[in-house]
Amino acid sequence: MKKGKAYTLDFRRKRKGKTDYRTRLNLLVSRNFRVVLRRMLNNFSVQIVDFSEKGDRVLVSAYTRELIKYGWKGHRGNVSSSYLVGLLCGLKAKKKNINSGVADFGCFRIIRGSSFFAALKGLIDSGFNISVSEKYLPSEDRIKGLHIQNYAEKIKGSPSYQKQFSNYLKSGLKPDEFIKHFEEVKNKIVKDGSK
Numbered sequence: 547m548k549k550g551k552a553y554t555l556d557f558r559r560k561r562k563g564k565t566d567y568r569t570r571l572n573l574l575v576s577r578n579f580r581v582v583l584r585r586m587l588n589n590f591s592v593q594i595v596d597f598s599e600k601g602d603r604v605l606v607s608a609y610t611r612e613l614i615k616y617g618w619k620g621h622r623g624n625v626s627s628s629y630l631v632g633l634l635c636g637l638k639a640k641k642k643n644i645n646s647g648v649a650d651f652g653c654f655r656i657i658r659g660s661s662f663f664a665a666l667k668g669l670i671d672s673g674f675n676i677s678v679s680e681k682y683l684p685s686e687d688r689i690k691g692l693h694i695q696n697y698a699e700k701i702k703g704s705p706s707y708q709k710q711f712s713n714y715l716k717s718g719l720k721p722d723e724f725i726k727h728f729e730e731v732k733n734k735i736v737k738d739g740s741k
Contacts, residue, residue, distance in 0.1 A: 566652070566653055574597050576648055578646065578647050578648045579594050579595065579596055579605065579644060579646070579647035579648075580594070580595045580596075580597075580602075580647060580648060580649075580650040581593075581594055581595075581647040581648065581649050581650060581666075581669065581676060582594075582595050582650045582652070583649065583650065583651055583652075583654075583662045583665055583666075584652060584654075585623065585628075585654065585661060585662070586623070587623065588621070588622055588623045589609060589610045589611060589622050589623060590609070590610045590622065590623055590627060590628045590631055590661060590665065591607065591608070591609045591610070591631070592607070592608050592631055592632050592634075592635040592665050592669070593606070593607040593608075593635075594606040594607070594635065594639055594644055594647055595650075605639075605642065605644060606635060606638045606639045606642060606644060607635065607638075608631045608632075608634040608635035608638060609631065610622035610623070610627045610628070610630075610631050612631070612634065613627060613630055613631065613634070613731065616630075616731050616734045616735055616738070617730065617731055617734060618630065618731050619714065619717040619718055619719035619727065620691070620714065620717075620719060620724065620727065620728075621713070621714075623661070624661065624691075624694075625659075625660075625661050625664040625684055625688055625689060625691075626664070626689060626690065626691045626694075626724075626728050628661035628662070628664040628665040628668070629664040629665065629667055629668040629684075629689045630668060630728075630731060630732060630735060631665060631668065632664065632665030632666060632667065632668025632669045632672075633668035633669070633671055633672050633732065633735055633736070633739075634668075634735050634739070635665075635668070635669060635672075636668060636669040636670075636671070636672025636673065636674040637672045637735065637736070637738075637739025637740075638739070639672075639674055640672060640673055640674070640739070641739075644674075645673075645674065645675055646674065646675035646676065647674070647675075647676055648676070648677070649662075649666060649676060649678065656682075658681065658682050659682070659683070659684040659685075659688065660684075663678065663682045663683050663684060664683075664684050664688075664689055666678050666683065667683045667684065667689065672739070690724075690725045690728050690729070691724040691725055691728050692725060694721060694724045695721065695722055695723070695724040695725055697721075698711060698720075698721035698722040698724070699722050702722060
């Protein structure tokens with residue numbers, strides 16, 4: 547532990563690992579809207595935020611919980627749901643004439659093809675302009691949930707099928723029809739966003 551007169555205590559949010567002030571300052575200096583991406587255990591959120599001296603103002607937001615009203619029965623923390631919430635947020639932003647921004651990952655680790663980049667892909671597909679390298683975005687098959695569907699077909703009939711996909715089956719979603727369900731929900735979001 548540091549001692550002496552020269553020691554100054556870091557900001558509380560920095561000590562707790564909640565805010566990286568150097569990155570935040572760089573994002574604010576860009577004078578663009580920030581696309582704040584946050585992942586919880588079972589949910590994902592995308593917010594478009596503007597800086598104000600009195601505090602940040604959330605202009606547009608979308609949460610995976612909102613996908614339920616479009617009929618989403620899958621998990622709300624996976625790559626597919628992250629893409630859909632990014633698409634939903636982008637369509638909401640379009641209605642408010644917000645067309646561009648910079649990604650703010652907070653203190654989360656940046657992993658290629660993760661749910662963060664699936665949400666950015668959803669924003670891009672909605673017509674939102676955000677700078678991101680193609681190599682970081684997940685493939686179309688992964689976004690649609692082909693890996694989930696293939697795995698479900700592989701273990702179908704075994705005892706682990708019921709255990710692995712119990713929440714999907716409880717909500718009425720057959721995991722071996724995941725892509726079809728994804729496309730239905732995506733079409734509803736696009737249709738609703740174009741009104």
